[in-house]
Amino acid sequence: MNYIPHTEEQTRQMLEAIGVSSIDELFDGIKPELRPKSFNIPQSLSEQEVISRLSRIAQKNIVSLKNFLGAGFYDHYIPAAVDMMAGRSEFYTAYTPYQAECSQGWLQAIYEYQSMICQLTGMDCANSSLYDGGTAIYEAAMMAIRATGRTKIIMDSGLNMIYRTMLYTYMSNLNIEFVETPVIHGQSCREEIFRYLDEKTAAVVTQNPNFFGAVDDHSDIAQKAHSVGALSIISVYPVSLGMLKTPAEMGADIATGEGQSLGMPLSFGGPYLGFIACKQALTRKMPGRIVGAGTDREGRRGFVLTLQAREQHIRRERATSNICSNEALCALRAGIYLSLLGKTGMEELARLNYDKCEYAKDCVEKIPGLKVKRSSPTFNEFTIALPRNADVVVEKMIDKGFAPGFPLGKFYKGMNNYLLVAVTEKRTKEDIEQFVQALEKVL
Amino acid sequence: MNIPEGLLYTREHEWVKIESDMATIGITDYAQFSLGDITFVQLPAPGADIQKSSVIATVESVKAASDVYAPLSGKVARINEEIVANPEIVNQSPYEKAWFAVIKTRDLSEKQGLLDQYEYKKYLDELNA
Numbered sequence: 001m002n003y004i005p006h007t008e009e010q011t012r013q014m015l016e017a018i019g020v021s022s023i024d025e026l027f028d029g030i031k032p033e034l035r036p037k038s039f040n041i042p043q044s045l046s047e048q049e050v051i052s053r054l055s056r057i058a059q060k061n062i063v064s065l066k067n068f069l070g071a072g073f074y075d076h077y078i079p080a081a082v083d084m085m086a087g088r089s090e091f092y093t094a095y096t097p098y099q100a101e102c103s104q105g106w107l108q109a110i111y112e113y114q115s116m117i118c119q120l121t122g123m124d125c126a127n128s129s130l131y132d133g134g135t136a137i138y139e140a141a142m143m144a145i146r147a148t149g150r151t152k153i154i155m156d157s158g159l160n161m162i163y164r165t166m167l168y169t170y171m172s173n174l175n176i177e178f179v180e181t182p183v184i185h186g187q188s189c190r191e192e193i194f195r196y197l198d199e200k201t202a203a204v205v206t207q208n209p210n211f212f213g214a215v216d217d218h219s220d221i222a223q224k225a226h227s228v229g230a231l232s233i234i235s236v237y238p239v240s241l242g243m244l245k246t247p248a249e250m251g252a253d254i255a256t257g258e259g260q261s262l263g264m265p266l267s268f269g270g271p272y273l274g275f276i277a278c279k280q281a282l283t284r285k286m287p288g289r290i291v292g293a294g295t296d297r298e299g300r301r302g303f304v305l306t307l308q309a310r311e312q313h314i315r316r317e318r319a320t321s322n323i324c325s326n327e328a329l330c331a332l333r334a335g336i337y338l339s340l341l342g343k344t345g346m347e348e349l350a351r352l353n354y355d356k357c358e359y360a361k362d363c364v365e366k367i368p369g370l371k372v373k374r375s376s377p378t379f380n381e382f383t384i385a386l387p388r389n390a391d392v393v394v395e396k397m398i399d400k401g402f403a404p405g406f407p408l409g410k411f412y413k414g415m416n417n418y419l420l421v422a423v424t425e426k427r428t429k430e431d432i433e434q435f436v437q438a439l440e441k442v443l
Numbered sequence: 444m445n446i447p448e449g450l451l452y453t454r455e456h457e458w459v460k461i462e463s464d465m466a467t468i469g470i471t472d473y474a475q476f477s478l479g480d481i482t483f484v485q486l487p488a489p490g491a492d493i494q495k496s497s498v499i500a501t502v503e504s505v506k507a508a509s510d511v512y513a514p515l516s517g518k519v520a521r522i523n524e525e526i527v528a529n530p531e532i533v534n535q536s537p538y539e540k541a542w543f544a545v546i547k548t549r550d551l552s553e554k555q556g557l558l559d560q561y562e563y564k565k566y567l568d569e570l571n572a
Contacts, residue, residue: 308506309483309508314507314508
């Protein structure tokens with residue numbers, strides 16, 4: 001097949017078919033002054049020249065920084081087996097299984113992924129993945145709106161700012177009332193949530209650990225939401241579930257989260273993985289598809305797309321969601337990652353993240369003039385108050401080879417001196433000590 | 444295809460049985476047959492106010508979710524919980540056991556435009572011609 005889309009002859013035939021004599025005539029509707037003078041495309045280069053130019057540009061990226069940056073995406077170790085297995089061509093080259101029942105291997109992989117998300121969150125069913133953690137929140141909110149017939153969403157401002165922005169963007173043309181409630185000393189402000197909670201509320205959305213890394217028990221919020229017929233949506237950081245209360249244990253109706261930390265490398269903008277899981281009663285309100293296991297007439301185990309009747313390719317206009325997409329390859333990575341770690345592995349991983357972070361807190365706190373916020377317990381991420389602007393500190397730390405954290409002033413007013421620091425299992429004792437030394441020097 | 448007499452039909456394959464101002468609604472034998480194995484039925488809330496031609500129920504088969512439209516306007520007086528618990532009844536007994544809802548009608552003149560047994564049969568023949 002020729003890569004040139006059409007020949008001069010074909011162009012002539014097409015122009016003739018629509019009754020114009022030239023390409024210029026085709027664009028007559030656009031005023032000449034509005035047409036581009038040139039496309040500013042440089043002369044063509046050889047492959048070798050292109051590679052050399054692009055690598056020069058790529059080298060400007062600093063990739064060797066010791067990473068203490070989290071804020072929703074975390075630098076976890078990815079076992080080599082994840083790449084090996086997810087890279088197998090049977091999976092890697094396949095598109096989402098529309099010829100579903102032919103793709104038994106894929107379906108089984110997705111089934112296992114769903115089952116593991118259910119085990120991790122404690123919920124009854126999980127779909128076969130979404131774009132990212134923010135989309136998952138949006139879908140959860142829409143589920144609550146459909147299930148309750150109500151239009152008010154109460155959001156804890158401890159919910160990642162990116163998720164909140166996505167919610168506002170996706171819902172900006174829908175008639176939905178948003179209430180954002182403050183975080184006080186790292187924790188969701190009950191008083192404010194309960195003040196706004198009423199018979200018009202579809203859901204209360206919280207995050208645990210929240211954006212500041214603070215751990216909280218949202219059981220009382222879920223209970224209070226239920227008492228007025230609203231749902232509880234909790235966004236969770238999956239690694240933390242190795243030691244924290246699950247959303248199900250807190251009484252959540254829908255659990256969501258970003259699955260990047262389950263075997264997805266950090267990259268600028270993804271691809272990442274949204275997960276969503278819910279109680280049995282809400283299954284049909286959930287977007288996307290669910291893979292189920294069954295037996296054929298000869299008693300052999302097989303996998304089928306059991307819940308896809310409300311999907312966009314079947315029910316375009318009335319589909320549960322039109323932005324829901326299967327992130328199958330990322331879900332596969334999460335499935336492989338979780339199966340490699342297993343239940344005890346996840347517990348150990350969570351413990352390691354927690355302990356290293358606590359160690360870092362203790363070390364950082366010894367720096368004069370710096371304060372570690374300790375009003376709540378945290379999981380692998382904590383806030384420090386610096387004696388000067390956090391942006392300046394971040395820049396100086398980059399020069400010293402560290403990505404030291406997320407300056408909270410970017411998302412929160414009046415927090416220009418605050419830095420959010422994350423410590424994963426990948427940071428060694430030595431890394432942490434070097435980090436503390438560097439921080440002390442730049443302050 | 445079973446098309447009982449005494450009922451009225453829509454072109455969207457609902458049937459209606461009108462007794463004074465009460466209208467019992469279901470889906471036809473043709474509809475259940477076309478959908479295949481029905482796995483789920485979602486019914487309106489009792490007391491809900493219904494406009495003619497609006498969606499009153501959703502029927503899910505293995506690979507489709509289809510809407511059921513109200514043939515007449517009114518208030519939902521009763522719904523058939525049994526088909527929610529056992530959706531296969533819709534396949535087995537579309538006209539007797541598998542009624543969806545009873546509506547207290549608001550305007551019986553709306554039944555003009557609904558099809559009788561013969562007109563519906565003719566309509567199906569045209570569809571399948």
